C-alpha cells in the first residue's frame with residue numbers, strides 16, 4: 557500500500573446534500589470522467605447546471621482535487637444497486653479519474669489513487685471488497701472505470717478484492733464440459749451472491765463481471781461498439797468466468 561500522503565486541493569462543488577438516514581460511507585465507487593481533460597471535468601463537476609459531483613477527482617498527472625466533504629452525499633453513482641442496496645450515493649465516496657475511457661491510466665494517477673484509497677479506507681473502516689466500479693452497480697448504463705483500469709494492481713495492495721486465482725481459472729477450464737444452461741445458472745448465482753445486480757440479462761451480467769475481474773476480456777467488445785459495429789467480439793461464457801468470482 558502506498559504510504560504517500562496526498563493532500564487534496566479544494567475546489568468546492570455546490571452539487572451535494574446530506575447522506576440519507578444517517579448513512580455513512582461503506583463503499584468507494586470508482587469512475588472515469590470520459591472528458592478531454594481534468595480541468596474540463598472539474599468544471600462540469602462543480603457546475604450547478606449539471607447536478608453531478610464526486611468527492612474527489614484525480615487528473616492524469618496525479619493532481620488531486622476534493623469537491624465535497626466525505627461526510628456529505630455527492631452525486632456520482634445515480635441509479636443502480638450493489639448487494640441489493642440502493643442509494644449508493646448515501647453509502648459511498650466517489651472518486652473520478654480523468655480518463656477518456658479507452659486509454660491507459662497514468663502511473664502518477666494510479667499512485668495518487670492508491671494513496672487516497674488507503675486513507676479513506678482507514679478513516680471509514682472500509683474493507684477492500686467494498687471498493688467497486690461504477691459499472692459494477694449500474695450494468696449497461698455505465699462502463700467506468702472501464703476495460704483499461706488495473707483492478708489487479710489495487711488488489712495486490714489490499715485496495716480491492718482479488719479475483720479468483722489463475723490456478724482456479726485453469727482448474728475451472730478443465731471442467732468446461734457442462735451444459736451451457738447449467739453454466740449460465742451457476743455463473744448468475746455466483747455473480748449475484750457476490751453483489752452484482754440480478755435484474756440484467758445473462759450477456760450483460762457476463763460483460764459486467766468481466767469488466768471488474770477480467771477487464772482485458774471486454775476490450776474487443778467495447779472497441780467494437782465504439783467503432784460502430786453492431787456487436788463486438790464477446791468471448792462466450794466459460795467456467796473460467798465463474799472462477800473469476802471471489803466466492804467461487
Ligand SMILES: [Zn+2]
Pocket residue numbers: 586587588632690698700
Ligand atoms: Zn461513473
